[in-house]
Amino acid sequence: MTTRGRLSLLLAAGLCGLAACRQAPPGDPDRRIVVWEHDDASVAPYIDSVLAAFCKLPGNEGVSIVRTHYHTEDMRQQFQTASIAGNPPDLLLSASDAAGIYAISGFIQPVDGLFDLSRYNPAVVAAITQDGKTWGVPVTNGNHLMLFYNKRLAPRPPRTTDELFAFCSGRAPKLGLGHCLAFHLGEPYWLVPWLGAFGGWPMAGRVPTLDTSAMRQAVEFMLELKRRGFIPGECDYNGMDALFKESKVAFIINGDWAISTYERQLGAALGVAMIPKLSRTGRWPVPMVSGKYFMLSSRLQGRKLALVKRLVEFYTDEENQVGQARALKRLPALARANSARTIQDDPNLRASLDQILVGKPLPMATELRAVWDAMRPLFGKVLSGQMGVDEAVRRMQADAETKIREMKE
Amino acid sequence: MISSLLQVARFVALLALAVAALEGYLHYHFTCYGRRWFVPASAAAAAALACAAALLFTGRTAGQVLCSVLSAAAVEAVAALVFSHVVRGRHGLPVMLLAPGLIGLGLLIAYPLAFEVYLAFHDLKLTTIMVWSRTGYIPFVGFKHFVKVFTASPLASVTFWQLLGRTLWWTFINVFFHVTGGFGLAMLLNSVRRFRGIYRTLLVIPWAMPQVVAILAMRGEFHYDYGFVNIMLGRLAGHLPWLAGWGLGPVQWLGRHALLTCTIINVWLGIPFMMVVILGGLQSISQSYYDAAAIDGASAWQRLRLITLPLIRPVLAPAVTLGAVWTFNNINVIYLVTGQAGGSEDADILVSALYKAAFTFYRYSYSAALALVIFAVLFVCSFLWLRFSKGSESVYG
Secondary structure (H helix, E strand, O other), X not given: OOHHHHHHHHHHHHHHHHHHOOOOOOOOHHHEEEEEEOOOHHHHHHHHHHHHHHHOOOOOOOOEEEXXXXXXXXXXXXXXHHXXXXXXXXXXXXXXXXXXXXXXXXXXOOOEOOEOHXXXXXXXXXXXXXXXXXXXXXXXXXXOEEEEEEOOOOOOOOOEHHHHHHHHHOHHXXXXXXXXXXXXXXXXXXOHHHHHHXXXXXXXXXXXXXXXXXXXXXXHHHHHHHHOOOOOOOOOXXXXXXXXXXXXXXXXXXXXXXXXXXXXXXXXXXXXXOOOEEOOOOEOOOOEEEOEEEEEEOOOOHHHHHHHHHHHHHHXXXXXXXXXXXXXXXXXXXXHHHHOHHHXXXXXXXXXXXXXXXXXXXXXXXHHHHHHHHHHHHHHHHHOOOOOHHHHHHHHHHHHHHHHHHHHO | OHHXXXXXXXXXXXXXXXXXHHHHHHHHHHHOOOOOOHHHHHHHHHHHHHHHHHHHXXXXXXXXXXXXXXXXXXXXXXXXXXXXXXXXXXXXXXXXXXXXXHHHHHHHHHHHHHHHHHHHOEOOOOOOHHHHHHXXXXXXXXXXXXHHHHXXXXXXXXXHHHHHHHHHHHHHHHHHXXXXXXXXXXXXXXXXXXXXXXXXXXXXXXXXXXXXXXXXXXHHHOOOOOOHHHHHHHHHHHHOHHHHHOOOOOOOHHHHOHHHHHHHHHHHHHHHHHHHHHHHHHHOXXXXXXXXXXXXXXXXXXXXXXXXXHHHHHHHXXXXXXXXXXXXXXXXXXXXXXXXXXXXXXXXXXHHHHHHHHHOOOOHHHHHHHHHHHHHHHHHHHHHHHHHHOOOOOOOO
């Protein structure tokens, strides 16, 4: 055989060997759990620590857990693709907003009967319940908006919008603040608490309820905040976040996911409070409340399902729920854990809990997506002065109904 | 790290083995076609391989295994007959060289395109996806989605025809400024003798930077309160009150002029590419043409019109075609400037509306039909442009 022939044979043998090698011993596939999550990068060490603790429990020898992180939208698309291809992850650790899509598509399975859901806060369970079925096990309680304030600029939080306005027109200019409050103006999720304070809500069951006087009043209220210069003329999420972190505004309305970040940034100067009561109606703003959930792939069954069930129960037991509140500053979904000293002694977590109590569950209906998409551009047009409030509200309703019809037909 | 590298190496090895198997198969068929045993031996080998695969990789029944073996033998027998009676060893080398590329293209382009066509004539959406994932069945609906594309817009407040008009206008304006801006800068650079490399590097930065970073940075500059553009406009109006009297001042760029903002950002992003392409064309023109024109007393305008423009046409025409296609399909700028979660519809073009239909509302079949319509529009426009601009013809011929 020539040298070239020998080399070719050697190369072919090498390629075959490399192709045949596997990256890790496969072990028992029923003892290997794949978890996908889309949480903040700072949360990953906490998740890994709990998953590692589970693997060390007696009886869990040989169990391996693979956690993969995705961005929110990527995870939604990848999960759909993987489910259609027949190779989905076993568990999703996710917010509830896409659960409706997964449920309708048959990608996740209901958890009624598998878990004792009465142990969790009712509102957080309600946010993942549709047509009498519950589609996830709650891990955190919240994902809700609340007021954060910088104590160096405002020592006490305003309890009412009158107090807020008094600060904004009185003390804020003296402090050299261009605006006193910031929130995400482009996203209707931030409009909802005020809509609730005027007595409205974007959906009743699966039907959009946007063309209401409450909506008109809520949008007018936003315009008033802008007209009086209390909020920036344009403000997206990154914008409001930067303004608050750089102490250019005294108050920000943001979600519970930001508590730990702002605590690191502002330290003791950070205060958390309820969004001020609307003086005009005497009602508290009503943020949407949901949480983070474990969702189980519809393909899980038998021994693997039993193992995953044990993992979820371990992850959401009282000790880990309190540990989660301590590490991540997120409220536990387990009702019993709310009374833990960690939460009761932490003023920021207590304020977060107070805010949840006036909130309402985020609807799980897939129609909500159409509602957001109908509200977003028209709300933007009103804020930029291109459309009147009345016309915008009427069109929001019509557009939402059209989009829902198109989704279904 | 090591496991990731091993995974990549394993994938490359698998790919190399697949290519080697394909080349081996073709080599055998191109060289052994004349042997008496060729057809029966090929069919027998295919049957044996099919049998081994069916037994090793799946847990099929005996009937299914037999069926696979017979099918493989029949298909291979037909292929062997074609090679021995029709091909007869001709064009062996070109076919073997082209085969991996053709098969790769087929898998990456032809199959998705064919599936897109299939989807457009069926009804895959939120409520049918579960049935499809479990049974593989999607109802056939014929041209229903194509009719809907023209009659029902994917957006709430903009019709399909408005969207098409807006997309064509967006493409024209962007490409116009890309070409004129790029041409102007390329002419300047071509005439500069010192530090040309430094200038070129500086000018190419917007294009070389990751697009997401560049777009988000520019988006910040158009912020109403804190953006550079409005700060400058505000200061200008403050220093020159007569300009303020004419209405000059901060503008709600993102709220009121979303499409204009997207256009300015995309023009800024696209000029460097066109500049580099045109500069390459300009530098390839021989100086002797200009010397001869100067002797004949040609003016600068005549030199530009009669020498420069015709001679850079072979470079410019494909670049304009590519630029037009990229701009027509440019979802990045619209998506990142108007908000990742849906945003204003004021700046939406066909592809961003398509994205919303597919990934916000899960109307997959409708989106497939819309994508095919967009493909047809682009195909016709590109064909007409190349035909009328004579961009594919040689200027020297």
